[in-house]
Amino acid sequence: MESKQAQSRFIVLLGAPGAGKGTQAAYLEEVLGIPHVSSGDLFRENLRNETGLGKLARSYMDKGELVPDEVTIAMVKERLARPDCAGGAVLDGFPRTIAQAQALDEILAETGRRVGIVPYIKVPDDVLLARLAGRWTCRQCEAVYHELFNPPKIAGKCDVCGGELYQRADDTPETQRRRIEVYFQQTTPLIEYYRDRGLLVEIDGAQSIERVQADLLAAIQSGSQS
């Protein structure tokens, strides 16, 4: 039987767009040695490769709407079936609806696994907008920066891989507002879904990146020992 510690290594990061999920997931990937699985990154990879899925996803992403559950679930299921996810993953941006959360439970249960902990990174709305407005992302490795709060060492260049930084097409003020609205309508019910299952841990996301990292790691470590 799988140990509680191994089960706990399926970590679902919850939080609004701009809360810092991607930033923290990259850190957790490094310290815990489990892959960062971001549904947004998977869609952007499909956009870059001009796949059919990418073309479909673009029409929703550009408007700040959610891509339909069926295609999103199939894409993430395929990703979680790859060998590097056998021992866990840090999920960022998925699930975003109750149907996706139920599908995730089923996908993991098929192989005797389950979600171990759900850190909910809480950030006030006005802070979210300031974060999204200054976000720069690496075209090659998807590392995330902020022009004021977390600038790269060399402007316009990724510290990790030297790739070119760009501002996401869906980081315009109008789309940002819509994404935050969609989050409140469709994703916030997940807070209760996971609270009811005893998996939710609230993290104060309005602190510095380093403080959020420390709080997250402490929550994950104490969750895996209980």
Ligand code: ADP
């Ligand atoms: P999400 O994945 O939740 O949408 P990101 O990780 O992309 O959020 O972060 C959004 C923006 O906010 C990025 O520009 C990132 O550098 C910045 N950021 C993330 N966490 C913090 C923090 N604790 N303090 C200040 N800025 C942050």
Ligand code: AMP
């Ligand atoms: P993100 O990178 O998480 O900010 O996601 C960018 C966009 O990709 C979202 O605004 C959605 O259009 C789409 N997307 C990402 N994850 C999901 C998901 N789990 N369900 C539906 N759409 C998603």
